[in-house]
Amino acid sequence: MPYSMAASHMAGKSATDKIFGAAAAANAAKAKLGRENVVDATIGVLLDNSEKLVVLPTVEKVYKSLPMAEIAPYAGIAGQPDFLEMVQVAAFGDNKPEAYTKAVSTSGGSGAIHHTIWNYSELGDTILTHDWYWDPYSVLSDAMLRKLDTFSLFDAANKFNIESFASKVNELLARQTSLVVILNTPAHNPVGYSLSGDEWDQVLEVLKKVKADKKITLLVDVAYLDYAGEKNATRAFMKKFGGLPENILVIVAYSMSKGYTVYGMRTGAMIGISSNQDVAAEFANINQYMSRATWSNINRGAQQLLTAIYKDAAAQAELEKERAAYYKMMAERAELFTTEAREAKLAMVPYIAGFFLSIPAKNPDAVCTRLRDDNIFAVPLAKGVRVAVCALPAGKVKGVPTKIAQALAEVDK
Amino acid sequence: MPYSMAASHMAGKSATDKIFGAAAAANAAKAKLGRENVVDATIGVLLDNSEKLVVLPTVEKVYKSLPMAEIAPYAGIAGQPDFLEMVQVAAFGDNKPEAYTKAVSTSGGSGAIHHTIWNYSELGDTILTHDWYWDPYSVLSDAMLRKLDTFSLFDAANKFNIESFASKVNELLARQTSLVVILNTPAHNPVGYSLSGDEWDQVLEVLKKVKADKKITLLVDVAYLDYAGEKNATRAFMKKFGGLPENILVIVAYSMSKGYTVYGMRTGAMIGISSNQDVAAEFANINQYMSRATWSNINRGAQQLLTAIYKDAAAQAELEKERAAYYKMMAERAELFTTEAREAKLAMVPYIAGFFLSIPAKNPDAVCTRLRDDNIFAVPLAKGVRVAVCALPAGKVKGVPTKIAQALAEVDK
Numbered sequence: 001m002p003y004s005m006a007a008s009h010m011a012g013k014s015a016t017d018k019i020f021g022a023a024a025a026a027n028a029a030k031a032k033l034g035r036e037n038v039v040d041a042t043i044g045v046l047l048d049n050s051e052k053l054v055v056l057p058t059v060e061k062v063y064k065s066l067p068m069a070e071i072a073p074y075a076g077i078a079g080q081p082d083f084l085e086m087v088q089v090a091a092f093g094d095n096k097p098e099a100y101t102k103a104v105s106t107s108g109g110s111g112a113i114h115h116t117i118w119n120y121s122e123l124g125d126t127i128l129t130h131d132w133y134w135d136p137y138s139v140l141s142d143a144m145l146r147k148l149d150t151f152s153l154f155d156a157a158n159k160f161n162i163e164s165f166a167s168k169v170n171e172l173l174a175r176q177t178s179l180v181v182i183l184n185t186p187a188h189n190p191v192g193y194s195l196s197g198d199e200w201d202q203v204l205e206v207l208k209k210v211k212a213d214k215k216i217t218l219l220v221d222v223a224y225l226d227y228a229g230e231k232n233a234t235r236a237f238m239k240k241f242g243g244l245p246e247n248i249l250v251i252v253a254y255s256m257s258k259g260y261t262v263y264g265m266r267t268g269a270m271i272g273i274s275s276n277q278d279v280a281a282e283f284a285n286i287n288q289y290m291s292r293a294t295w296s297n298i299n300r301g302a303q304q305l306l307t308a309i310y311k312d313a314a315a316q317a318e319l320e321k322e323r324a325a326y327y328k329m330m331a332e333r334a335e336l337f338t339t340e341a342r343e344a345k346l347a348m349v350p351y352i353a354g355f356f357l358s359i360p361a362k363n364p365d366a367v368c369t370r371l372r373d374d375n376i377f378a379v380p381l382a383k384g385v386r387v388a389v390c391a392l393p394a395g396k397v398k399g400v401p402t403k404i405a406q407a408l409a410e411v412d413k
Numbered sequence: 414m415p416y417s418m419a420a421s422h423m424a425g426k427s428a429t430d431k432i433f434g435a436a437a438a439a440n441a442a443k444a445k446l447g448r449e450n451v452v453d454a455t456i457g458v459l460l461d462n463s464e465k466l467v468v469l470p471t472v473e474k475v476y477k478s479l480p481m482a483e484i485a486p487y488a489g490i491a492g493q494p495d496f497l498e499m500v501q502v503a504a505f506g507d508n509k510p511e512a513y514t515k516a517v518s519t520s521g522g523s524g525a526i527h528h529t530i531w532n533y534s535e536l537g538d539t540i541l542t543h544d545w546y547w548d549p550y551s552v553l554s555d556a557m558l559r560k561l562d563t564f565s566l567f568d569a570a571n572k573f574n575i576e577s578f579a580s581k582v583n584e585l586l587a588r589q590t591s592l593v594v595i596l597n598t599p600a601h602n603p604v605g606y607s608l609s610g611d612e613w614d615q616v617l618e619v620l621k622k623v624k625a626d627k628k629i630t631l632l633v634d635v636a637y638l639d640y641a642g643e644k645n646a647t648r649a650f651m652k653k654f655g656g657l658p659e660n661i662l663v664i665v666a667y668s669m670s671k672g673y674t675v676y677g678m679r680t681g682a683m684i685g686i687s688s689n690q691d692v693a694a695e696f697a698n699i700n701q702y703m704s705r706a707t708w709s710n711i712n713r714g715a716q717q718l719l720t721a722i723y724k725d726a727a728a729q730a731e732l733e734k735e736r737a738a739y740y741k742m743m744a745e746r747a748e749l750f751t752t753e754a755r756e757a758k759l760a761m762v763p764y765i766a767g768f769f770l771s772i773p774a775k776n777p778d779a780v781c782t783r784l785r786d787d788n789i790f791a792v793p794l795a796k797g798v799r800v801a802v803c804a805l806p807a808g809k810v811k812g813v814p815t816k817i818a819q820a821l822a823e824v825d826k
Contacts, residue, residue, distance in 0.1 A: 010532045293556030
């Protein structure tokens with residue numbers, strides 16, 4: 001055993017990042033064979049069809065015009081007041097729920113999940129999410145001394161599995177008094193699913209049936225909201241968060257990373273939604289407290305960027321037009337992929353929108369390793385293979401589904 | 414009792430920020446009386462002698478020249494490799510210790526403290542710092558379910574109180590197996606003290622005497638390092654961190670906030686220093702893991718900013734010249750203050766350098782409230798009154814020490 005200084009709960013921990021490993025292999029192949037001969041579907045950022053990083057033009061224009069006096073000083077601990085107002089406009093659109101709402105700035109969506117787990121679950125509690133999930137949910141739970149359990153995202157008809165959801169919620173609440181549930185929708189990472197309005201109604205019905213002495217915090221990770229379809233249609237579910245019982249707190253984890261293509265600025269917000277004014281006030285208090293105890297405050301320039309855009313109707317309209325164009329670009333790539341997948345009899349997890357689509361596999365590592373022989377690079381997940389349509393140019397899709405089908409046939413045992 | 418959704422350990426928590434309260438009162442007075450008639454010594458950022466926010470010209474020039482492709486993408490979870498190298502150049506100067514060192518990017522100094530407490534102390538442990546301390550140390554400890562205890566920073570001769578330090582270290586280690594110690598030096602916030610080389614030797618002697626089965630993590634908060642005096646003289650103590658026993662891990666909390674006047678960019682690094690290679694590797698692993706579980710990654714543009722400056726000898730020299738000028742500006746303000754304080758028989762905590770100086774008081778709140786009658790605004794701390802010489806123009810110093818002496822005589826009971 002190597003000598004260790006770590007606290008007992010951290011000893012031996014380290015992040016093995018499969019995304020990083022896959023991306024490194026793809027880069028090595030590009031260096032050897034030339035970029036044009038490699039299919040790199042590992043990258044989780046938006047690349048255009050010539051594989052150039054997309055920075056939305058309105059974002060660049062507004063950010064580059066900010067004076068240093070709006071970038072350099074500290075932001076408020078909870079966030080800049082204007083930002084905390086405008087981020088709700090950005091998140092809710094026309095679908096602000098009838099409820100008390102409060103926003104607190106966070107380090108992207110990750111920061112919102114961090115605060116939610118720490119502030120709304122007990123040490124040792126189990127957090128619940130779907131079985132296809134963004135891997136860091138387990139790191140966040142584990143590092144903060146919680147467990148992560150999953151329900152089946154899909155039923156046999158490839159629709160949201162409400163029975164599995166209900167059964168897990170009730171099972172966990174039989175042994176703990178509060179429960180944090182994480183749902184990633186719309187444009188789910190890693191599969192691209194979006195819950196329908198009816199499915200949302202079913203989810204909320206399950207939660208409303210929970211006894212009043214149990215507490216539910218429902219975190220909705222909307223990281224891909226702005227590439228999920230028409231703006232207000234994709235936000236319609238948020239209206240349903242009004243008028244819920246006071247033992248259900250909904251938290252929308254809003255990230256600027258993808259919607260503004262400023263992944264590296266580390267800015268977002270958690271927006272608490274409650275029918276009880278005390279719960280909303282407590283939300284502002286305890287999350288501000290935790291911010292002071294974690295990162296102190298959040299990137300001021302990025303907050304000013306969002307504020308400047310959402311206070312300017314023309315800039316907002318321009319930004320939304322730019323997002324719509326890239327949504328369409330990804331939809332076209334996914335359509336090419338899906339059509340060929342059907343011909344190649346390659347089963348896919350239901351994709352509606354978003355940066356990623358997934359292929360179920362029994363042995364995702366073996367499949368991804370086999371694909372490297374064809375100069376195709378994708379990310380192995382627990383339940384399948386993730387293909388980043390955000391980064392895969394339309395011109396490189398052809399042949400990929402067929403080759404994945406072959407790799408599955410050869411090595412997926 | 415209002416209805417609560419919070420986890421049991423967070424219920425009822427909220428940050429009451431005295432700095433914010435004092436700053437708000439100062440701003441109200443400025444709005445009423447005009448800026449020129451108000452002495453605002455509450456602000457913790459560098460203002461020039463016309464009370465304008467200072468942004469170091471080299472920082473502005475380099476940051477504004479960065480393309481969006483260096484700002485927009487994600488940074489690595491632990492930090493950009495170049496940054497992790499150059500931040501050590503920036504932190505150590507010519508005084509890099511003979512030891513294994515590893516850097517991990519953090520959300521300023523606060524983020525470094527966050528990871529240190531979580532990763533190197535047990536739940537329920539007591540963290541040790543000096544009795545004059547930056548208030549958030551207690552919030553960080555409390556929010557992460559640790560306690561904070563203090564030793565006396567000064568002895569009767571107003572020198573570092575090595576006896577109080579030794580006694581508290583040994584007392585705490587009698588009941589816990591590991592101990593995180595936080596020392597804020599050089600240019601201590603809030604008093605402006607810097608440990609001398611001899612005092613550092615004494616501190617390390619105390620820690621070296623600790624039994625080998627106990628573990629010490631010494632966090633040195635160097636937030637004000639770049640305004641503490643001559644560059645290498647103020648860093649000389651870091652050389653002493655080489656060759657320590659393996660049960661002493663030193664962590665330098667390096668912040669870009671003040672040294673680059675980019676408070677709102679939330680970027681810094683924790684630099685681990687150990688004689689044991691395993692401890693250094695573990696440092697990189699567990700802090701990267703915790704970063705993934707907290708903020709995911711850190712502001713990429715700010716990392717590029719530091720890297721660009723420290724890879725360019727001319728830019729680095731220019732930046733250091735700018736810092737030196739502002740160090741001199743603060744030294745002049747403090748000299749004016751100290752001279753008048755001596756005449757007014759106003760006792761001060763020993764000030765050497767930095768953004769703040771402090772006046773001991775029995776009832777700091779009453780003193781600060783009384784000072785508002787004279788349109789002087791300062792921040793009440795647990796043990797005294799904090800005066801921000803970083804923000805107080807030289808032209809406004811005159812009369813302030815005398816009025817503080819009067820306020821003390823009147824209300825400090």
